[in-house]
Amino acid sequence: MALIARFVDTIASSPSVRLNTHDGSTWRLTNQSRFDPPPAKRARVSTLLTDGAIYPASAYEDRVLQLRWSVNAASTDAAATQIQALARELDRPNNIFQYQLPDMTNPVFFRTQRIGLDEIDILTDGSRLRVTAEVLAESCAYGLPQTLGSATVNNNPAAGSNGMFFDITGVLGDVETPLVMRIDHADVVETWGKQSVFAVRRRGTPSATPFFLQAESMTQGTNTTVQANDAAMSGSSNNFSRCTFTSAAMATRLSTSAHPSSASVDARGRYRVFLRYRKSVSGDEIDVRLQWGDSNQPITNATQSLPAGVSRRYTDLGEVQIPVGVDAETDLTGAPRSALGIHLAIQAERVSGSGNLDFDVIMLIPADDRLALVYWAAVGGPSYAVVNGVADAVYATNASDATSAEAPVVALGGLPAVSPGVTNRIFVMVDVNPLAAQDTIGDSFTIVPSYVPRYLHVRPPST
């Protein structure tokens, strides 16, 4: 297979060619061309108070493609025509340069930036030209887009499969890449405007993430007892707890001495805690809060006042960290230490009213990598909702992928990204709107994930 070096219109297996700069007759990309990896830029902090420096942040710079061509035209006019064609391509604000070495299985694509003709060096020998250009390109080269099989994410952490998560493995590329998730629009639209959470865990063993704790498995506190199965609650058998507020003052209603119960390197991390609950009397004023950490000196998060309504809903109880406080993350060899679970307690008080408070499950969503809250519009119409990490945007499309005009969708935080060589677990909470009319265990998202692999250089055959 011959070398491919050409400007194209899309990142695709058979793109339209805009200018072939290695066509075997007129254009030839010489072997003096270079596709060096991008340099890294770093924030560097150094004082004489300690040896060395620290690098609190780093990112890749744009890369420079040093392209050298020989142009063998039929005449001087033909040579000028070729240079004009090249100038037009290099003058475009953005372009795509496809590159594939001979006998390489797959191409890579560079997204290039505009450069001026004065940045092109042209040596002329009649109708023969030597052209040198240093073309700015995005830091990573791109592989062909990868669309994965759809994943059905169930809105029940106790579901047999994909209980509020789905996994992506075998990610191609050298570095992390933003994820695109296409979701059936009907799954995200309700009259109250769903608020969804997407979070990522892609280190260690993501399946060992202690991301939920059933209320009925916790120590039942003041006026709180385990209840018989309710199909609206998660879990099997006796599957929720009820507090009757015989004593209405703020007290511990549920607790556990350690979550997770065993020390684990995969327990380590920061988590955003959501409680799924249900009031029995809409107008009751009930406050809840989370205590966590060390049971002898617990940390108390902010108190949440539960809104009116008897729907099953989530309330945000703030963040926790496992382990609490100081964490020597590795031992002297650099191996990660296990982290012991933390004490968790749900406290509640009934300020006024007469009803009960049911506790279903506590969700601990990883909040130390990427977590996005998406506020969906409460209007129907489009076919799909798209969480697009590549474009850093959330929007809707019709069935043909045309962008659909819709009330603004707001996405806060970091949209998910996936990394090669690891299992990427994407956690999904369908609706954490505190005013949701109803959170339904039986709900699900059908998600079609896709991504574009990113490479620091070129693409090995299977990665």
Added chain:
Amino acid sequence: MSLPVPLSVTLETSRRAMRITRQVRDLQFRTVVPGGYADCTISLHRPLTYLPDEIAYYGRLYVHDARNGKVVWEGRVEDPGRSAGGDGTVWKLVAIGPSAHVEDHRQVYVMIDQSLPNWERSTTWSEPGSRTTVTDVDDGDTPALLLEAPEGTTVPTGWTADMIYRHIKTAGQTVARLACEVDNGNTASWENRLVTRLSSGTIVDSAAWSTSPAALAASIGSGTPIPAGDNVAHVRITRTGGTITATAASWAEFTDVVILAVRMDASGNDITSGYSAATSVLASDVVTDVLGRMLPQFDGPNAVVATTGYGIEQFAFIDSATPGEILDALMEFEPGYFWAAWESGSTGLYRFEWKAWPGSVCYEVDVTDGIEAPGSAVDLYNRVKVRYRDGRGAIRVIERTQVVPELAAAGINRTGWVDLGDEVGGRQAQAERAGDQFLLDHRTPLNQGSLRISRPILDRTAGLKVQPWEILPGTIIRVRGIQPDVDTLNRSDRNGVSIFKVISVEYDAGSATATLELDSWAPSLARQIARLTRARERRLRKR
């Protein structure tokens, strides 16, 4: 960590919400106390030929932590500057945090007023021959309103001398309580009266003349009720008997005159009870009133307002004030508290808190990333003089003292100065408190320096390791690597050596570093000019 800084930036207007993280050239934001989110600056490459949908005056700018979705900074775009030059067309956006809302509005404001010069002679209800003055009682240095019929005046039945208080009406507020003590020259057929009025007047309390001092009082919602909505108050004497010729004893002295305005709760509803014995207001009650009355962009019903303890006996801004100035004045009486406005909630209103400085160390850090700690002795004082106007309007100066070991060892006395102006001084006890609070704050050297943090540090209060952009002001920080005293690990308050208050935090995404200002603002020419300008404006307004 050594990854891109995980912050995301979003602009939102009525036309578009757009995530612009990858397009911003720089990102710096600052949080302060008092205030909360202060300002944020970003630069964007956009054409100048049209206004992009995501840029608008008062459009919202959000900075989120991409790891957990939390708001790191939020505000409104107020300065969308445009430029064109070597870098192309650049919009430099400066967003101001919700703290700016406290300067959106100015009005006359009265909570409690015991300053007698604020009462005026009422020409409508006073007989032409009557005399009304602000004076001192002969038997002490006690301010009094003196109402009298001059000796020799013919006084028929119904003859009246009247003084009026209008400032509550001017403020758009209503009267909650009016009280005083009154003494008379004789026991003839006269009556002392307290009157309140919206249109027609109501005698809310009265008593026949007596040569023994007696109390008069009325409150909204109490046994002698002031009608709801009344906004003007009078103190009055009226001849109830037949016609006489006035003698030297035809007078009434009203002392300890106190008028309180109806307060609002944080939702903006009038509080119509609880004034019957009130002679002071709490700073926390004033904060709640300001929230409900003047700060509609803050989430008053869900605000956290810590209860204060000191009763403020004089708090009236008859020359007007902004909510910011009111809150600043409250912090002079309660310097252990501060206010801050933070992120918006589901209602679109900003979270507000009035809280005490924490009693425990929050952050633990060392000096590896850099510190400047001048620790100047220029802010040590063992004496302070406090200027205020008393209830008669006379200028008073009192002195308070404390022992400062460093000054005592050097044999030096240094005297500070606190000017309470006209609005909030009023009472000697308040002046003494303001002086004592000043001395407390100047017992140990203020750091007035800065600390740089580029790595995660421990937040003991939250039990988390926090990144530099998560560090908040209004906290106490303990710094290792500085000469500790034997008490460093046990102390929870500022000691000027290794335990400091965090006054402001500025984060720069370009260097991934947070710069903390400690104990007080670092000296700068701009701040010195601003301080001098405010002081000059206060002096000019009074006189």
